[in-house]
Amino acid sequence: MRIENTKLGDIEIDDARIVTLPEGILGFSNARRFIVLDIRKGSNLKWLLSVDRPELALVVTDPFAWFHDYRMPLSDSDAVALAFREADDLSVMAIVTVRGRRREDMTLNLRAPIAVNPRTLLGKQVVLSEDRWGIQVPLPVTTPSPSGAIDRKVAGSR
């Protein structure tokens, strides 16, 4: 289908890749369907576009690529929301806040990542109950791992 986005214009998207977040993301609860698009080939940063709200486009990244010790425990209720089975993989995206063009102007929200079950295409913004990971974590100076890691990491302990 074609969607319209205020930032990126008219875009043709693959309907089969639409991810549904039944609860939306916090503050945008009426935006439920999203699509992940490359910003640039090979980049770890991607667009997460709302299919429903043309003005909504967020930058996301694979948190595991930047923080190798990152863990996202999946609670039982999260698992239910994602229709998660033990054999499922889980994609995790951290939302990036862009305050300027310098590296230090970009922060990751590691406290409230978006988890997606690629099998069911269901997603949820999970708010971690422990405060180990912050909401505004500066991007590390180290070069990230190649993208693609987003699909092969499984959430940490249950």
Next chain:
Amino acid sequence: MLVLTRKSVERLMIGDDVMITVLDVGRGQVRLGIKAPEGLRVYREEIYLRVIEENRHAAEAPRNFLPDWEGNGDED
């Protein structure tokens, strides 16, 4: 706002499904146990508000935000 007084170990029922137990009352701090149906989201208020605020800020990312370093080392 409804105001109720509870002692340690006493409970509140909110509807039929949500049970809040006062586990411990300490110095300026209360420990609560919350039993709620799966799918009912429970957050600490300040975290909830900060995540909403951060999501809103994140939604303001400009179209051409990619910084110069982006792509260094992460392209084949």
